[in-house]
Amino acid sequence: MTDRKTELAANLAKVEERIAAACEAAGRGRGEVTLIVVTKTYPASDVRILAELGVRHVAENRDQDAAPKAAACADLPLKWHFVGQLQTNKVRSVVGYADVVQSVDRARLVTALSKEAVRAGREVGCLLQVALDAGESARGERGGVAPGGIEELAGLVAESPGLRLDGLMTVAPLTGEYAGRERAAFERLMDLSTDLRRAHPAATMVSAGMSADLEKAVAAGATHVRVGTAVLGVRPRLG
Numbered sequence: 751m752t753d754r755k756t757e758l759a760a761n762l763a764k765v766e767e768r769i770a771a772a773c774e775a776a777g778r779g780r781g782e783v784t785l786i787v788v789t790k791t792y793p794a795s796d797v798r799i800l801a802e803l804g805v806r807h808v809a810e811n812r813d814q815d816a817a818p819k820a821a822a823c824a825d826l827p828l829k830w831h832f833v834g835q836l837q838t839n840k841v842r843s844v845v846g847y848a849d850v851v852q853s854v855d856r857a858r859l860v861t862a863l864s865k866e867a868v869r870a871g872r873e874v875g876c877l878l879q880v881a882l883d884a885g886e887s888a889r890g891e892r893g894g895v896a897p898g899g900i901e902e903l904a905g906l907v908a909e910s911p912g913l914r915l916d917g918l919m920t921v922a923p924l925t926g927e928y929a930g931r932e933r934a935a936f937e938r939l940m941d942l943s944t945d946l947r948r949a950h951p952a953a954t955m956v957s958a959g960m961s962a963d964l965e966k967a968v969a970a971g972a973t974h975v976r977v978g979t980a981v982l983g984v985r986p987r988l989g
């Protein structure tokens with residue numbers, strides 16, 4: 751193995767151990783939690799190594815970086831998740847490679863995604879990004895719909911051609927009532943998911959937890975964790 755492959759294999763093994771231990775502690779089966787490796791700022795060569803090591807889900811947050819990477823890795827058996835704030839002028843490009851957009855947070859974005867998904871003949875999975883630091887009806891500073899806006903936005907996704915409502919996503923807030931209370935934030939997201947599934951039973955995905963807090967997300971009931979640093983290393987620049 752190359753040095754990088756050895757390094758990534760060791761990091762993946764540690765993350766796998768953490769997820770397995772968190773599942774065990776929560777009385778959940780390991781199969782209930784899917785690892786998504788966040789490859790932002792890292793090269794396509796790393797994505798290729800991850801695929802060789804068995805990773806099947808990767809995530810990116812900037813279309814400029816993600817589009818060429820996804821193209822370079824088009825031969826690999828990967829599902830691509832888009833997890834960044836998304837401008838409508840990037841939607842056509844993102845729909846070209848993303849299987850799931852986890853950052854759906856406003857009606858205008860839903861309309862644009864639907865139009866481009868239909869045009870491309872693709873079905874795009876959508877997670878509503880929930881801002882737990884927003885007021886009841888505002889949007890979060892880093893994107894996300896406030897809890898009070900979920901029902902309406904979910905309805906819009908569900909009735910939009912080319913889109914599939916898959917569930918909810920959040921990032922633990924740095925400000926507001928949930929600052930420093932990741933477990934409580936993730937439990938709130940689970941409650942919102944329970945509400946959502948009353949009207950949309952197939953929207954079962956709950957994406958929460960990153961390198962620093964994946965155990966808390968698994969304990970709360972997350973179905974998907976998004977891990978970057980713990981697998982790939984500390985990012986060379988903010989992303």
Ligand SMILES: *Cc1c(COP(=O)(O)O)cnc(C)c1O
Pocket residue numbers: 788790811833834921959960961962976977978979980989
């Ligand atoms: C970067 C990023 C992650 C991964 O964060 P790490 O702390 O590196 O594990 C997860 N989710 C989103 C939305 C991100 O932008």
